[in-house]
Each structure stands twice: as structure tokens, then as C-alpha cells.
Amino acid sequence: MINITLPDGAVRQYDAGVTALDIAKSISEGLARKVLAAKVNGEVMDATRPITTDATLQLLTWTDTDGKSTMWHSSAHLMAEALEALYPGVKLGIGPAIENGFYYDIDLGGRTITEEDLRKVEAKMVELSKHNSIYSRKEVSKADALQYFTEKGDEYKLELINDLQDGTITFYTQGGFTDLCRGPHIPNTSFIKAIKLTNIAGAYWRGNEKNKMLTRIYGITFPNQKELDEYLTLIEEAKKRDHRKLGKELELFTFSEKVGLGLPMWLPKGALLRERLQRFLQEAQMATGYLPVVTPHIGNKNLYVTSGHYEKYGQDSFRPITTPEEGEEFMLKPMNCPHHCELYKASPKSYKDLPVRFAEFGTVYRYEQHGELHGLTRVRGFTQDDAHLFCRPDQVKEEFMKVIDLVLYVFNSLGFSNYTAQVSLRSKEDRSKYIGTDENWELAEKAIIESAAEKGLPTVVEYGEAAFYGPKLDFMVKDALGRKWQLGTIQVDYNLPERFELEYIGADNAKHRPVMIHRAPFGSLERFIAVLIEHCGGKFPLWLAPTQVKILPISDKSQEYAEKVAAQLKAADIRAEIDDRSEKIGKKIREAELAKIPYMLVLGEKEAADNLVAVRRQSKGDLGTMTMDQFKALVNEEVVNRKPFE
RNA sequence: GCUGUUGUAGCUCAGGGGUAGAGCACUUCCUUGGUAAGGAAGAGGUCGAGAGUUCAAUUCUCUUCAACAGCUCCA
CATH class of the missing domain: 3.30.930.10 (Bira Bifunctional Protein; Domain 2)
Structure with missing residues (x-):
């Protein structure tokens, strides 16, 4: 019997040779269905590997970083299996898990692969995953390993094997696919439920630009469709914060082919932002x-x-x-x-x-x-x-x-x-x-x-x-x-x-x-500034915002009052602009909101009569009316404390 | 620099061997409207550039330039 110490400190006894999966089953069937891998004495390994001595054990599921990367690594193998099925003779480089998903570097021998092809590969992966193939581990001698890949004609794997010590080489097989791999892997392919191959790129073999460029296919998988959808939504949202997109939309900077590549030019609003930052550090x-x-x-x-x-x-x-x-x-x-x-x-x-x-x-x-x-x-x-x-x-x-x-x-x-x-x-x-x-x-x-x-x-x-x-x-x-x-x-x-x-x-x-x-x-x-733009999604803290206040007169009748307010803000060192177009207030608000201007002052006959301003906060809505002094104090407080824009 | 993808109006994009279209933006006019898009008219493009195929190229082919993704690199 061996002693297995679980993360909560509990010690359970099992026969030597028990697997992490067996232990999970002994705790609950539900847990066993979620186990992707196991951390035994701090080392991540297959949940199906026998444990022969006393050990500490952590069962790894999708919520663990190591659980995720094990699943993604196994997904890379699944993709390789699909690629071999669709493109016989494809040669494989390496296929690791990365921070978000996995990739595999492949050599298609002159053929190119397109986005549409990726959909076919995805479909094949889904089909193969349903076979519930077990990922089985096998220790092989260097000679056998070399022979296997010599017969297969995969020079990349041969190169990798040549750098390995005899006695440390393992193969993993799932379905009809065998790969040189240290592991670990998930128990079987059925855990992989939602698959998205995200993009194709070139990558030098072994990261050396003197070497041949292989085709790298990136992908990501999830245990259910919902999480994949959420992930894809997240990526879409992130793209909206891209500083190149926002820089154009918010008129911060621009490039000109005529001026030259990689030579940014700062537009007035961007230059203002730059100067604020510069002064702050100075x-x-x-x-x-x-x-x-x-x-x-x-x-x-x-x-x-x-x-x-x-x-x-x-x-x-x-x-x-x-x-x-x-x-x-x-x-x-x-x-x-x-x-x-x-x-x-x-x-x-x-x-x-x-x-x-x-x-x-x-x-x-x-x-x-x-x-x-x-x-x-x-x-x-x-x-x-x-x-x-x-x-x-x-x-x-x-x-x-x-x-x-x-x-x-x-x-x-x-x-x-x-x-x-x-x-x-x-x-x-x-x-x-x-x-x-x-x-x-x-x-x-x-x-x-x-x-x-x-x-x-x-x-x-x-x-x-x-x-x-x-x-x-x-x-x-x-x-x-x-x-x-x-x-x-x-x-x-x-x-x-x-x-x-x-x-x-x-x-x-x-x-x-x-x-x-x-x-x-x-x-x-x-x-x-690029990273700052992406962090705040273009909603700069008030102390940095190129335009802090947009003054929105309701009609031409309030134009005069708007100008008076603008002059007062200018005197108080607050950066304000008037939207004096003959547009409805709803449209002026919409555009100021989209331009991510922190404060909007809606000024009509009512405000002019009482010498007040109706204040609206970007993405928060109407804050009600207040006196100019109150508004200036509000702005000043936010600027002095360098409050982040929420 | 390398591999792949893309390039049509200021922006976002549709189209397609017979010299182009939408929405937004822009201009003018009407409208003076109270918290996320009022209406009408107008203007705007040698379809990234060069060459080839063709009676005819924005559309097909090649080259080139640029952007994007990744690799390599980053004082």
C-alpha cells in the first residue's frame, strides 16, 4: 500500500500502481470525468500513469493552468492526426501548448493551406475526437524511435530524436497517430469538445531564420462550445481596443507612406496627450x-x-x-x-x-x-x-x-x-x-x-x-x-x-x-501610449484626455451661453470644445460618447437662465445640473488625483 | 528580411472581363430640436503602382509597394 497526500492534507491509502484516475474515481465519478492530468510530487503527468510510491497528488482539471495546457497539447496531437488523414505525407515539426491554445509546425512539401482548409481540418478533428481514442504512452529505445521516423520519412522528428538521450524517449499514440512526445496527455480525445483553428503563419524550424520555414497552424480547444464562444467574443472585444484602430478613430496619430514606414506622426489630440505625459514625468x-x-x-x-x-x-x-x-x-x-x-x-x-x-x-x-x-x-x-x-x-x-x-x-x-x-x-x-x-x-x-x-x-x-x-x-x-x-x-x-x-x-x-x-x-x-490606449480602450483618465469637456448647446439660441461657459473653462485650464453644429442634442451626445469625451455639458435656455450646466458623464449618463464652480471643482478633483477613467 | 492573407471614396465595406456602388463622414439648404443617429440635395474614386494577356482589365497573370497575422530581430 502507498500513501497519497491530497491538496487538503488528507492522506489516503491505495495499492501501488494505482493511477490518478483511479483515485479520482474513488473520490467521485463526477470528478473522474473532469480529470485531465495529475500533478504527482509536483510533476505534471498522465492521469493514467501508475503511481508506485508514496506521493502528493493534485488532480488537474480544466480550471488548472496545467490542466488546460495538457488538453491543448493533446489537441495539437489530435490536429496532427487530422492533418495526416487529410494531407498524407505531411511532415511534423513540434506542436506544443501555448498560453492560449496550441500550434503545430508542419511541412506540407510545397502545398499551401488556406483558411477554408482550416475548417476542413477542424471538422476532421471533431470527427476523430468522437472516437474517444485513448492517449497511450510507450517508452522506446533511441534506435526504435529513429527507425520509426526513418520509415515514416520525417526528418524533423529524426533531428529531435538525435538530440535526446537514449532511455528518455517516449511515444504517445491516439487513434492512428503516433508522435514523439514527452507528454503528458489527457486520458482520451473525448474531452476535446469545441475546436477552433485560429490562424496560419510561417515559422522557422527551431526558431532559426537560416532554417526552412514551416507552416504553423494555431488553434484552441475547450471542453464545451460555450467557453469557445466566450473566448471568441473576448478576442473580438480586444480587437476593438487595438491602438491602431482607436488611434485613427480618436484622431491621435497617423502614418503616411510618403513620409515613410514606421514613422508615426502625431495629430493635435495625440500630441496633447503626449505632452501631458511628458510633463507628468518631467x-x-x-x-x-x-x-x-x-x-x-x-x-x-x-x-x-x-x-x-x-x-x-x-x-x-x-x-x-x-x-x-x-x-x-x-x-x-x-x-x-x-x-x-x-x-x-x-x-x-x-x-x-x-x-x-x-x-x-x-x-x-x-x-x-x-x-x-x-x-x-x-x-x-x-x-x-x-x-x-x-x-x-x-x-x-x-x-x-x-x-x-x-x-x-x-x-x-x-x-x-x-x-x-x-x-x-x-x-x-x-x-x-x-x-x-x-x-x-x-x-x-x-x-x-x-x-x-x-x-x-x-x-x-x-x-x-x-x-x-x-x-x-x-x-x-x-x-x-x-x-x-x-x-x-x-x-x-x-x-x-x-x-x-x-x-x-x-x-x-x-x-x-x-x-x-x-x-x-x-x-x-x-x-x-499604444499600451495605454489599449488598457483604457481609448477612455483616457481625465488628466490626460485631449478633450476633457464637450459643450453641447441644444440650439443656436444657446450658442452665446455656450461660448461664455467655454471661456470660463479655458480660464480654469480645462480643455473644452463646443459642438456648434445645427444638429439635434441626441446626435451631439452620441458623437461625444463615441469620441469618449469624459464630460459633456448640455446647455439650453433653462441652464442659461439659471447660470447652470447640465453635466453628463461619458458611459454613465446624466449627472444633473450644477453651478460652474461645482463643475470646475468636480473636474479639478479628478485631475489632481489622476483618477482612472472607469 | 521570411511565410501566408489582404489592398475599391476620408472611414467601414459590397461588387465584378464592357472604364464603379452602399452606409457613415464632408458641402449646401430646410429644421431650433432637451440626454446615443431629423430631412433633402450635392460633391467625392485614373478600383495601391507597373507590366503582360485581351477588341476591351478595376476584375485574369506576373512583378512591385503597403497593411495585417505569425516567425526572426529589437541598442
């Missing part, structure tokens, strides 16, 4: 000892040779600008750090001067590959809310933590609560792409890891994500469709100070090297 920075600086948009090529950026990015960047004079080359500024290093050198520094904090909203230009461009989140010209802190080694941690505070202040003020803090370190394998000594890197990595830990940030560590000159702490936020974007970033850098030979005179009257901290709480104004 004020916070002035309060914490930053000094504003301004540097030019171009820099001599030698500046970037010194910094190392030219060697690293010169070939993949905008080409240098040449002058009529021979031999002079300038580059569009792709970052502000080298300029700031030279600013630091403008005067000798004492240890008493440090830290020096140079801040600049610096517009930079980077040649991003065509296919990477994406709305405002990935562009070729953008403005960083950049600053460089030059400090003594003993000040690094304190300064770093103050920057974390500033980033969190910015995020909190805008209601960004679901970020992840990512510690981006060097790749463990390939170190050739980084500059500087191991010693400096270790110092920098240590400073970041310790600071983040002391601030209690929930962090994830990613290797290979560091900048070439130093590690980073990145604040990642998701857009409407769940794509992750890096917003705030803080980087510790021991390398550029060395390359630029930055110095300060210490208390010992000797020269020392300062440490540099790069930081940008927004990341870039463009990307930050």
Missing part, C-alpha cells in the same frame, strides 16, 4: 534630482564607433549621412547614451557631484526590419523618456532602487498593475555578442538582481535578453491581444563609462570610473 523627475539636457539628432560616426554601437548595429542600421566634405560621416541618433557620456565629460567631476542624472526626451531612429513594424509599438522613429545616471559604485544600488520607485510611480499613476518585471541577463551559451569583462557583467547583474529582490518585485529571469553592454530590468506589459511589450527599462552599465573613459575624482584625490544607469520608465512615448 515633474516627477525634477522632484527626484534629474537635470534636463538636450542633444542633437545626429552624431558623428566616431561617437558610435567609440560606444561599440557601430560595430554591433552599423550594418543593420540607417546608413551614415555624408557631408559634401570628404570623409565626414554622421549617423541619425539611434540612442542617447553616447551623447550623454560626452555631456558628462564637459566638466571634471568630483565624487561629491555624483550622482549626475541627465534626462532628455530624446527622439531616436532605428532601422527596424520591415516585417517587425507594428503600429506605435515597433517603429523606426520614436522618443525615449531617457535618462542616464552616472554614479559611484557604492551608489549603484540606491540609485537603481530609486529608479524602480519612479517606474512604479509611473505605472501606478496610470493603473498598469499587471506588469512582469523581467531580469534580462546574458545568454548562458553565446557570450560573443556582449562587450566588457566578465567581472563588470557580474557586478551589474548582481546589482540588478539584488535591487529587484530588495524592492520585492515579482521577477522572471530571461537569459539572452540583455543589451550588448549590460543587463536590464525590463517592465513587460501586455497589449489588448495579450502580446507582451517592454515598457519601462533600467540598465546597469559598467562598459560605456570605460569606452568613453569617464572619470571622477574620489575623496582619495585619485581618478575613478563612474557606473552608468540607463533608464526609461515609459520605454518610449510611442509604445507607452
